[in-house]
Amino acid sequence: MINNLQKNLIEKDSIYGAQNYSPLPIVLNKGKGVYLWDVDGNKYLDMMSAYSAVSHGHSHPELVKVLIEQAKKLAITSRAFYTEPFSHYIEKLSKISGFSSVLAMNTGAEAVETAIKAARRWGYFSKGIKENKAEIIVANGNFHGRTTTIVGFSSDPEYRKGFGPFSGGFLEADYCNTNCECSKVCEKSIGSIKNLISKNTCAVIVEPIQGEGGIITPQKGWLEQLRKLCTDNNILLILDEIQSGLARTGELFAFQHENIMPDGLILGKALGGGLLPVSAFLSNKEIMDHFNPGSHGSTFGGNPLAASVASKALDLIYEDNLISNSKEMGEYLSNQLINLNLKIIKEVRGKGLWIGVELDKKVSAKKVCLALMREGILAKETHSTVIRFAPPLIIKKEEIDWAIVKIKKVLNDFI
Numbered sequence: 001m002i003n004n005l006q007k008n009l010i011e012k013d014s015i016y017g018a019q020n021y022s023p024l025p026i027v028l029n030k031g032k033g034v035y036l037w038d039v040d041g042n043k044y045l046d047m048m049s050a051y052s053a054v055s056h057g058h059s060h061p062e063l064v065k066v067l068i069e070q071a072k073k074l075a076i077t078s079r080a081f082y083t084e085p086f087s088h089y090i091e092k093l094s095k096i097s098g099f100s101s102v103l104a105m106n107t108g109a110e111a112v113e114t115a116i117k118a119a120r121r122w123g124y125f126s127k128g129i130k131e132n133k134a135e136i137i138v139a140n141g142n143f144h145g146r147t148t149t150i151v152g153f154s155s156d157p158e159y160r161k162g163f164g165p166f167s168g169g170f171l172e173a174d175y176c177n178t179n180c181e182c183s184k185v186c187e188k189s190i191g192s193i194k195n196l197i198s199k200n201t202c203a204v205i206v207e208p209i210q211g212e213g214g215i216i217t218p219q220k221g222w223l224e225q226l227r228k229l230c231t232d233n234n235i236l237l238i239l240d241e242i243q244s245g246l247a248r249t250g251e252l253f254a255f256q257h258e259n260i261m262p263d264g265l266i267l268g269k270a271l272g273g274g275l276l277p278v279s280a281f282l283s284n285k286e287i288m289d290h291f292n293p294g295s296h297g298s299t300f301g302g303n304p305l306a307a308s309v310a311s312k313a314l315d316l317i318y319e320d321n322l323i324s325n326s327k328e329m330g331e332y333l334s335n336q337l338i339n340l341n342l343k344i345i346k347e348v349r350g351k352g353l354w355i356g357v358e359l360d361k362k363v364s365a366k367k368v369c370l371a372l373m374r375e376g377i378l379a380k381e382t383h384s385t386v387i388r389f390a391p392p393l394i395i396k397k398e399e400i401d402w403a404i405v406k407i408k409k410v411l412n413d414f415i
């Protein structure tokens with residue numbers, strides 16, 4: 001299957017590149033819509049969408065058009081000057097999201113760092129926490145990125161090992177899981193958060209569904225209870241929707257599955273339309289106004305090229321019906337997976353086109369992904385027993401039907 005050209009390119013990666021990933025052995029060189037091609041011209045259905053960064057599909061023609069036109073006109077200015085695309089973009093993002101203020105960054109981790117800084121400033125300047133005492137509560141199993149501060153509060157030893165000393169001020173509570181055995185809804189998680197709250201708590205930062213953690217889906221009502229707990233204790237609720245946001249779960253934002261509004265929202269991945277790294281921290285003015293000139297920044301954040309592409313990416317969520325397609329096709333794909341009725345599948349969970357398939361412990365999810373690759377489907381495991389299916393949100397029923405036949409064939413070989 002893998003020929004000399006691919007072998008050669010993979011070898012170069014191993015010689016010249018830091019080996020901080022373990023990719024599937026396939027060298028890609030073309031993408032269009034839901035499909036990818038390797039250097040030998042073999043075609044694959046993309047069922048992981050660059051961890052949700054490619055929700056719009058690969059090289060969306062309208063996004064590529066905007067990218068090229070803006071690149072020819074004005075690409076990078078820094079924020080030392082105002083630009084037209086930036087002003088239009090933040091107005092659009094604010095109106096769509098319902099948050100009055102936007103701080104533009106590039107990668108997800110940077111936007112998480114921005115949220116941490118915003119939460120701490122609010123804690124000191126609005127809530128009156130004593131200097132250097134602010135605490136942020138995070139969840140067990142979280143994934144928020146790879147900076148030293150962020151890995152410092154990861155629960156995964158692999159992410160932390162050898163990278164200390166870490167910055168303090170983070171406390172870890174239990175996340176909520178549909179499979180937990182709480183007698184009252186979310187008692188364990190909400191109780192553990194409650195136990196960690198003190199006068200120094202400025203924020204709770206969590207993912208509404210844990211993506212890298214294994215598509216862990218909380219019980220219904222958890223976010224509402226968390227919202228109430230934060231409000232009652234004058235604590236900011238900040239949601240990391242870098243992966244769950246922008247239609248991935250069948251709503252614009254995952255928090256809309258419950259009747260709540262967080263105080264801060266972190267976006268990234270799909271915000272760049274699958275073309276550029278674009279991220280943002282959103283909140284109300286009371287929180288955001290604690291940033292003043294000099295307190296935070298980014299050379300590339302909000303650049304005209306990124307702003308134009310992100311603006312168009314937001315428009316296309318509606319023009320391409322990504323929200324309803326994610327909801328409908330997500331339900332369809334989940335049901336098809338459940339209907340396979342295979343013993344090897346322990347659970348199918350998630351929301352919209354963000355589906356985690358928990359396999360029997362005896363099966364290696366990585367090996368299943370390798371076998372799927374040979375059948376023309378690209379998916380990626382999270383942890384050792386979960387396969388994530390998160391195709392571009394433009395996927396059609398026929399494409400899912402094709403994939404299901406292949407998935408069935410592959411899983412049957414593992415029984």
Ligand SMILES: *Cc1c(COP(=O)(O)O)cnc(C)c1O
Pocket residue numbers: 051107108109110112143144145146207211212240241242243244268269
């Ligand atoms: C991917 C991701 C991040 C980190 O984003 P990067 O762009 O890789 O820095 C943070 N939080 C969540 C929930 C993510 O899925």
